[in-house]
Every structure is written in structure tokens, then in C-alpha cells.
Amino acid sequence: MDRIRIIGGNQLNGEIPISGAKNAALKLMSAALLTDGTLNFTNSPNELRDISSQTELLEHLGCVVTREENRMSVSAANIHTRTAPYELVRKMRTSILVLGPLLARFGEAKVSLPGGCAIGTRPVDMHLNALEELGADIKLEQGYIDAKAPAGGLQGGKILFPKVSVGATENAMMAATLANGTTVLANAAKEPEIVDLGECLIKMGAKISGLGTEKITIEGVKSLNGAEHEILPDRIETGTYTIAAGMTGGTVTLKNTRIDHLSAVLGHLSQAGIEVEEQGTDIVVSREGERLQGVDIMTEPYPGFPTDMQAQFMAMLTVAEGAGMVTETIFENRFMHVPELVRMGADISVQGNSAIVRGVGGLKGAEVMATDLRASVALVLAGLVAEGETMVNRVYHLERGYERLVRKLSACGANIERLK
Ligand code: UD1
Numbered sequence: 031m032d033r034i035r036i037i038g039g040n041q042l043n044g045e046i047p048i049s050g051a052k053n054a055a056l057k058l059m060s061a062a063l064l065t066d067g068t069l070n071f072t073n074s075p076n077e078l079r080d081i082s083s084q085t086e087l088l089e090h091l092g093c094v095v096t097r098e099e100n101r102m103s104v105s106a107a108n109i110h111t112r113t114a115p116y117e118l119v120r121k122m123r124t125s126i127l128v129l130g131p132l133l134a135r136f137g138e139a140k141v142s143l144p145g146g147c148a149i150g151t152r153p154v155d156m157h158l159n160a161l162e163e164l165g166a167d168i169k170l171e172q173g174y175i176d177a178k179a180p181a182g183g184l185q186g187g188k189i190l191f192p193k194v195s196v197g198a199t200e201n202a203m204m205a206a207t208l209a210n211g212t213t214v215l216a217n218a219a220k221e222p223e224i225v226d227l228g229e230c231l232i233k234m235g236a237k238i239s240g241l242g243t244e245k246i247t248i249e250g251v252k253s254l255n256g257a258e259h260e261i262l263p264d265r266i267e268t269g270t271y272t273i274a275a276g277m278t279g280g281t282v283t284l285k286n287t288r289i290d291h292l293s294a295v296l297g298h299l300s301q302a303g304i305e306v307e308e309q310g311t312d313i314v315v316s317r318e319g320e321r322l323q324g325v326d327i328m329t330e331p332y333p334g335f336p337t338d339m340q341a342q343f344m345a346m347l348t349v350a351e352g353a354g355m356v357t358e359t360i361f362e363n364r365f366m367h368v369p370e371l372v373r374m375g376a377d378i379s380v381q382g383n384s385a386i387v388r389g390v391g392g393l394k395g396a397e398v399m400a401t402d403l404r405a406s407v408a409l410v411l412a413g414l415v416a417e418g419e420t421m422v423n424r425v426y427h428l429e430r431g432y433e434r435l436v437r438k439l440s441a442c443g444a445n446i447e448r449l450k
Contacts, residue, residue: 034422034436036413037445038395041280044442046271048287049075049433050100050261053338054223056124057200058230058261059084062093062104063131064204065234067256073286074102074261079429080122087118087125091132105256109136116142116173122430126154126197129177130205133166137179143170152361156191156198163187164202164209186211186250194219194331199246200227206248207236215246221332222291226262233257265291266338267432268313270407272296273342274439275315276304276322277349277415282442284313294335298343301325302350324352324389329360341367341408347387348376349415357384367405370398374412374420392417399423403431410435414444 050073059081062069075081076097085095092110096103112132119125119142132139144154154175158168161177165185169176186209189202199219204227206213218224220242228241234257237249268287275282276299289296289308296306303322307314324347329337337360347354348371358364365385368378373396377388395418400406406427413420422428425448428435436448 031423032425033449034410034425034428035447035449036395036410036420036422038393038413038416038418038420040278040414040443040445042275042278042282042414042439042442042444043280045283045285046438046442047285048263048268048271051075051223051226051264052078052080052431053266054226055261056080056084056122057127057223057227058259059088059095059104060127060131061204061227061231061234062088063091063106063109063128064135064207065254065256066107067234067254068103068105069230069234069256070258071102072100072260073263074100075264075433076100076102077433078431079426080124080431083118083121084124087114087128090115090118091128112136112138113140114142119144123152124197126157127201127204129157129175130161130201133161133177133179134184134205134208137183139177141175143173143175156193156195157201160189160191160198160202161205163189164205164213182210184209186213186248188214189216191215191217193217196221196224199224203228203238203246203248204231206250207231207238207254209250211250213248213250215248216244218244218246219331220244222262222265222288230257230259233259262291263287266336266404268292269295269336269339270342270411270432271438272299272304272306272313272315273346274411274414276302276317277346277411279317280442281314281316283309284315286311287313289313294333295339298325298327298335302346322346322350324350324354324387326355328357331360337361337364338404340364341404342411344368344378344385344387345371345408345411347389348378348393348412350389353386353388355384355386359383366401367408370400370405370409371412373398374416376412394418395420397421397423400427403427407432407435414439
């Protein structure tokens with residue numbers, strides 16, 4: 031199994047290009063199922079493993095997907111099955127996002143239930159309830175979601191989400207674009223990736239208003255067309271490298287990103303002593319003072335502090351001065367990085383969904399392993415400042431969501447390499 035070896039202690043200095051957002055790209059690829067026209071994307075994070083998994087799933091359905099440098103095109107002109115099988119869906123929960131589009135365009139879809147995953151049970155009840163509100167008949171059989179639209183197609187409706195869900199908002203929004211009449215999504219998620227998806231759908235001919243607010247209104251249309259769309263920059267990758275620069279104490283320019291999508295993260299990082307300056311579409315990150323300071327955070331739906339930045343923030347707190355409390359409110363089991371950070375010398379105690387992190391003078395390199403994407407990158411961050419060698423196992427988690435991580439960090443002076 032491939033591993034990443036880091037010898038800690040080097041400052042990061044230089045430039046890091048930010049890739050297109052994984053969590054937008056995957057949903058945008060699903061949106062291609064709504065039309066027989068072609069979607070052409072730029073700024074696509076084509077090297078990510080999740081993008082390959084999604085490509086595999088779409089190709090299984092009959093899509094033609096081409097990827098070249100950071101361009102991607104997806105055509106769903108010739109779909110030959112509406113069934114997404116377990117072996118493809120289980121790799122990535124986002125696969126559930128093919129359900130709404132397939133159902134809306136073809137009147138039927140069968141998608142494997144994604145099952146649990148390392149960071150919690152992650153149910154899909156809100157996705158299914160939303161589609162039922164649009165008239166779908168849904169049965170769960172032998173691990174599959176079997177969904178059928180009424181004879182005349184899905185019907186617009188009012189959907190009130192009991193809890194903010196990124197995925198359920200996206201599934202319902204995509205399905206509603208082709209439903210008869212108007213759909214209102216209340217208590218919708220406001221994440222920038224949803225706005226990006228909605229903007230692409232509008233270019234495809236959808237009628238959507240209220241993007242980025244908790245009430246999204248969709249007026250159904252008969253059909254959608256192909257479109258060109260530039261994928262927004264990855265705010266989680268941006269935040270991760272901001273913390274990397276701050277922890278190592280160098281000055282790093284993050285190229286081609288959006289500072290406005292990171293307000294909650296940057297607010298807390300500035301309290302901790304990481305300075306960020308906006309220069310057009312770049313941001314320049316540096317550290318103020320010798321040591322960072324402990325700060326409390328609580329994860330919340332956007333515009334709150336993202337759950338996808340929690341592990342990285344915790345890695346930073348392990349070497350800060352004083353203590354910080356991390357409270358995770360989105361997922362019930364998202365502290366798997368804690369025992370690994372403790373093996374590197376961190377002082378963390380967990381009580382329920384909160385962790386108290388007391389900063390220590392320094393971490394020590396160790397052999398570590400993590401079971402999800404953001405937890406893995408948190409260990410890389412810790413390795414960058416730890417004394418001696420850190421070996422991160424299960425590199426495939428990192429490759430799901432960070433393009434060219436080793437190259438981006440080593441170009442800024444990190445002593446990091448991938449071992450076969
Ligand atoms: C979530 C994050 C998203 C992150 C992604 C990957 C939030 C609100 N969402 O999106 O920012 O990029 O994970 O880590 O921070 N839930 C249900 N029933 C459902 C769907 C969800 O109970 O049908 C629950 C989930 O278990 C969770 C909460 O709702 O507690 C939010 O989940 P949701 O936003 O749907 O998850 P993702 O779309 O995976």
C-alpha cells in the first residue's frame with residue numbers, strides 16, 4: 031500500500047494553485063444526467079479519485095465522460111440503464127446524487143443504498159422524503175432505492191427539510207428542474223457548491239431563484255440543454271493550505287481561490303494568529319507571532335465553520351499556545367484523527383461531540399493512519415511540524431480529495447514524498 035513520508039520542521043514558502051471544488055464537481059457531473067446536451071466544465075479537479083469513481087458510475091449508466099487537463103465534458107445523450115449498482119455506489123456516498131436527475135428525466139431510477147461510512151451513519155431519508163413530496167413512489171428493496179415518477183412526470187411541491195442537508199437540497203433541486211410546476215425548498219442548504227450547481231442548472235435552462243438563501247424556488251421546465259461552466263475553487267483545499275502555511279510559519283500565496291467562501295474559517299484562523307491578505311483571486315497567508323493561539327470552534331452548516339475543516343483545525347490546535355475546544359455538530363463520529371494525533375504527542379480529550387485540545391510544545395513524528403479524507407490531511411499537517419519522520423498510511427483517502435498534494439507541498443519546501 032502506498033504511503034506518504036514527511037520529515038517535519040520545514041517552513042512552507044511559495045505558491046500553491048487551488049483546484050476546482052471536489053464537492054461541486056461531483057454534483058455537477060450528476061447534473062449532466064438531466065439533459066441529452068453536453069456539459070463542458072473548466073477548472074475541474076480531474077486527478078481526484080472521487081472524480082474517477084463518479085466517472086465510472088456515469089459511464090456505467092451510459093454517459094460519455096472525457097477528461098483532459100482541467101477540462102471535462104459529460105454527455106448523457108445515450109443512457110442505457112437507470113440502475114446504479116452497489117459496487118459503484120458504495121465507494122462514494124455522493125453517488126446518491128444520480129437519483130434525482132435520473133428520476134426526473136426518465137421517470138424511474140434504481141440506486142443502491144450507500145450504507146454507513148466511517149464518519150457516521152449518514153442516512154438518506156431526507157433525499158427520499160423530498161422526492162416523495164415531488165410525487166415519486168419509492169420502495170426500498172434488497173438494499174436498493176427503487177423510485178418511480180407518476181405517469182405525467184414529477185410534480186412541483188413544497189419541501190421543508192427538517193434539518194439542513196447539502197446532499198438532499200441538491201438532489202431535490204436537480205429533480206425539481208424538470209418537474210411540472212413550481213417547487214419551493216425551505217430550510218435549504220446555502221453552501222457555495224449548491225450555488226455553483228444552481229448557476230450551472232440555470233445555464234442549462236433551469237428556472238431557479240433564491241440560491242444561497244434558505245428558500246430556493248424552482249419553476250420546472252420541459253427539458254434542459256448543454257452548457258459551459260467553470261467550477262468554483264475548492265474552499266476546503268484553500269482552508270487546508272492556509273492552516274499548513276500558518277502552522278509552519280512561512281508565507282504562502284494560494285492562487286485562484288475565493289476568500290469570501292471562507293469567512294468563518296478565516297475569522298477563527300485570524301484569532302489564532304494566521305494572517306490572510308486578499309490579492310485579486312489570490313490570498314497570501316502568513317503567521318503573526320511565534321506561536322498560534324488556541325481558539326474554540328463549532329461546526330455548522332454554511333456559512334458556519336465547515337465540518338470538512340474540523341480535523342485540520344484540530345491539528346493546528348495541537349501545537350497552539352493554550353487550549354481550544356472543537357465541537358462537531360454535523361456528524362456523530364468525526365474524531366477518528368484524535369487517537370492518531372495523540373500518538374504524535376497531542377493532548378486531546380474527547381467528551382461526547384466535543385474535544386478539548388491543549389497545545390503542546392511540539393509533536394513527534396509517528397506512523398499514523400486515518401479512515402477518512404479530512405482526517406488524513408490533518409495528519410499530514412501535523413507531520414509538517416512534527417519532529418522527525420511521520421508516515422501516513424492509506425494514502426488513497428487523500429487522493430479522493432486533494433489533487434497533487436505531495437507536489438503542491440514539496441514545491442513550497444516541505445520534505446514530503448510518496449512511497450510505493
Ligand atoms: C456534508 C456536509 C458538507 C460536506 C460533506 C462531506 C454540512 C451541512 N454538510 O454534506 O458540507 O462537504 O458532508 O463531508 O455540513 N442527514 C440526514 N438525512 C439525510 C441526509 C442527511 O439525517 O437524508 C443528516 C446527516 O447525517 C448529517 C446532516 O444531516 O448529520 C447533514 O448532512 P448532509 O449535509 O446531507 O451531508 P452531505 O451532503 O454529505
